[in-house]
Amino acid sequence: MSARPVIACLGAGRMGRGIAVAFAYAGHEVAIVDFKPREADKFNALEAEALGEIRKTFASMARFGLLKDADIETLVARVRIVPEADAGAALNSSAIIFEGVPEVLDQKREALARASQLAGPEPIIASTTSTILVDDLSSAIDKPERFLNAHWLNPAYLVPLVEVSPGAKTDPAITAKVKELLEGIGKVPVVCSASPGYIVPRIQALAMNEAARMVEEGVASPEDLDKAIKYGFGFRFAVLGLLEFIDWGGGDILYYASKYMTSALNNERYAAPEIIGRNMAEGKIGLRTGEGFLNYEGLDVDAYREGRLSAFVDLLKHFQLQKPPVL
Known part of the structure; x- marks a missing residue:
């Protein structure tokens, strides 16, 4: 250009x-x-x-x-x-x-x-x-x-x-x-490939519908649900990508959480996709094994974690939620 x-x-x-x-x-x-x-x-x-x-x-x-x-x-x-x-x-x-x-x-x-x-x-x-x-x-x-x-x-x-x-x-x-x-x-x-919803609209459609469904089911008030999204869900994913977050905690956690949610709520929409189980079988758990959805081979994991945690602190400052210690 x-x-x-x-x-x-x-x-x-x-x-x-x-x-x-x-x-x-x-x-x-x-x-x-x-x-x-x-x-x-x-x-x-x-x-x-x-x-x-x-x-x-x-x-x-x-x-x-x-x-x-x-x-x-x-x-x-x-x-x-x-x-x-x-x-x-x-x-x-x-x-x-x-x-x-x-x-x-x-x-x-x-x-x-x-x-x-x-x-x-x-x-x-x-x-x-x-x-x-x-x-x-x-x-x-x-x-x-x-x-x-x-x-x-x-x-x-x-x-x-x-x-x-x-x-x-x-x-x-x-x-x-x-x-x-x-x-x-x-x-x-x-x-991204030519796929309905591209990336963000496809993910946000699921999230928005689930939030509306939770209000319908009486899980939480709209006010508390949005507060949870802003200060929990959105807070973390403003720093970590969704796949990076899976690797951060470990794909095995998502695998077992998905099994429980599918059974407890009796709905297959919570079932993990095949790639989660396949990654586990191949030892691609995430940070703990050096590879998950992303490859962490040769990465200084301590420095990487420190950088991400520092970004979380910056968000706390943005939301004016950071308070000094009580001594």
């Missing part, structure tokens, strides 16, 4: 605006392309509303200490709202186009087909869909080797993660370029 390439966002909704903020903050010029034909007065209203929201977003970031008030107008000036009549020129001059039209398959395919024609063969095209698989969309694209999914999590300008999902025809070099671009603006891209 060349230095600070021009970015296009297809669609002037929340996702397009959030992506525009992220790239403008990092020094890129951004064109938010309105793909709907509108009367001039209606386009002017949309433009004012979109730029107004972007300005408010930068203002909130200034209040959070992420920029200075004096920087706001400079950043807003990097974003322009482009009417449908000028879409071709804007898309053609962009290095990458992020599609953010509504989550309707036919609408997305129609918009992507039209955008790929207007843009010409060079720009990379990425859908930001949260539900539709890349290969359900790629056939609409001229030169589908330049197409992939890039799933941002809201708010796009704050959440670091972007899930990058290449399709069967995606050129690996395109995936690498998109990762490089995202890393260049401070994002953390991860590559």
